[in-house]
Amino acid sequence: MNTADNSNTVGVRVEIDDVQSGALRPRPVPYAGEFVFLRIDDRQAGRALLRRLLPLTSGGLPGADRSQDAWVAVALSYQGLRALGVPQESLDSFPRAFREGMAARAELIGDVGESAPDHWEAPFGTGDVHIALSALSSDVGQLGKELERARAAYEETPGVRVVWQQEVRQLPTGRTTFGFRDGISHPNIEGVGLPGSNPQEVPIKAGEFILGYPDETGSLPPTPSPDVLGRNGTYAAVRKIHTNVAAWRRYLRANSSSAEEEALLAAKMVGRWPSGAPLTLSPDRDDPELAADPHRVNNFLYREHDDGGFGCPAGAHIRRTNPRDATIIGDARMHRLIRRGTTYGPPLPEGVLEDDGAERGLVGVFIGTHLERQFEFIKAEWVNDGNFIGYPGEKDPVAGHHGGTGSVTIPEKPVRRRLRNLPSFVVTRGGEYCFLPGLSALRWLAELED
Known part of the structure; x- marks a missing residue:
């Protein structure tokens, strides 16, 4: 089996060809994709489907020819593993958060x-999501070929039913529905051979992202049994998020006296300008030239460049979800995630301040080996609580649940500014915890016997 290394690796080699491509690869630019959720009504049919999907499920890193680069990823919920007939002893070895x-x-x-789940789209949260397929590519034609092959696999398998589908694609602007470039930051993972987006980031231990390797504590993360099932796998929190773009624009307009102030206020809440240029490096104006340079756009630390938050506020979205080396309560490296956001729905036309009723937003995939201290910790402590940065009661201005009563502090001289009465700009439409097995584990699951 091939392994991967990089210049920053010290004695750790990840069996990269056994890791699903959907686990570690950054999202391509541009991109198009589709998510398909399936329910298993017959365990033999579920196993047969996995056997059909195995030839489509790639491992390793991107190829040299990106026009031919497309991948299908296969993940399973806890209920999906049960539906396949995984032995109870193995099911019990998965972490509590995943099982629940x-x-x-x-x-x-x-x-x-x-x-709340009472308002989620079916089948999220119902127990009917057993297999989660995702297909992603930088080339629409290549994506179509992969989707056709995947569709043939599940449509030719009686006893497996499609319960949800969602197409995603990059908007013509290359930005999110809120108007900001996304997908800029990717961690530097020890032993993988894929450079991170921030040259100043010390490599994160591979065990934070892939099971079977030491994590930041120096220990192996808890791994499902038997070893073949857990090794080279990971967990993915999959979420569909609706974006209230009209409410976002109205709030910016109501709290600014000019278009320039609106742009600055939006950047202060996000932490970057629309082009992707970080406030930490360009605090006063957008800098498309900086944003277009892959060697500079993410090359910064907070303590060195902006510890006081006068450029990028401590409560800004990107600083909350990845504090880097900022002065906070706790160790940010223990909570690092791979984030992959993909956009669905049409953009709200430029300048429109009233909602048009269209569904738009993002399908986010958040990957790590510790659901509780990575995804759940970030959501609970960093997004929806401000204690770790010294702003008790404040939430992430973009992703937090505000309900019209939220507030956010923006450091300014001589007097800081405090925004009040923030509405919720995002609404969760649904989510699932999934296990993304290694390729050897997928074969083991496909070959289960009663």
């Missing part, structure tokens, strides 16, 4: 009010 599922832990992670 995202809906059962919604209040903990801030999915309350209109984001």
Whole structure:
């Protein structure tokens, strides 16, 4: 089996060809893709489907010819593993958060009010999501070929039913529905052979992202049994998020006196300008030239460049979700995630301030080996609580649940500014915790016998 290394690796080699491509690869630019959720009504049919999907499921890193680069990833929920007939001893070896599922832990992670599971799209949170397929590519034609092959696999398998589908694609602007470039930051993972986006980031231990390797504590993360099932796998929190773009624009307009102030206020809440240029490096104006340079756009630390938050506020979205070396309560490296956001739905036309009723937003995939101290911790402590940065009661201005009563502090001289009465700009439409097995584990699952 091939292994991967990089210049920053010290004695760790990840069996990269056994890791699903959908686990570690950054999202391509541009991109198009599709998510398909399946329910297994017959365990033999589920196993047969995995056997059909195995030839489509790639491992390793991107190829040299990106026009031919497309991948299908196969993940399973806890209920899906049960439906396949995985032995109870193995099921019991999975972590509690995964066994319980995202809906059962919604209040903990801030999915309350209109984001609560009672309001989620079916089949999220119902137990009917067993297999989650995702296909992603930088080339629409190549994506179509992969989707056709995947569709043939599940449509030719009686006893397996499609319960949800969602097309995603990069908008013509290359930005999110809120108007900001996304997908800029990717961690530097020890032993993988894929450079991170921040040259100043010390490599994160491979065990934070892939099971079977030491994590930041120096220990192996808890791994499902038998070893073949857990090794080279990971967990993915999959979420569909609706974006209230009209409410976002109205709030910016109501709290600014000019278009320039609106742009600055939006950047202060996000932490980057629309082009992707970080406030930490360009605090006063957008800098498309900086944003277009892959060697500079993510090359910064907070303590060195902006410890006081006068450029990028401590409460800004990107600083909360990845504090880097900022002065906070706790160790940010223990909570690092791979984030992969993909956009669905049409953009709200430029300048429109009233909602048009269209569904738009993102399907986010958040990958790591510790659901509780990575995804759940970030959601509970960093997104929906401000204690770790010294702003008790404040939430992430973009991703937090505010309900019209939120507030956010923006450091300014001589007097800081405090925004009040923030509405919720995002609404959770649904989510699932999934296990993304290694390729050897997929074969083991496909060959299970009663």
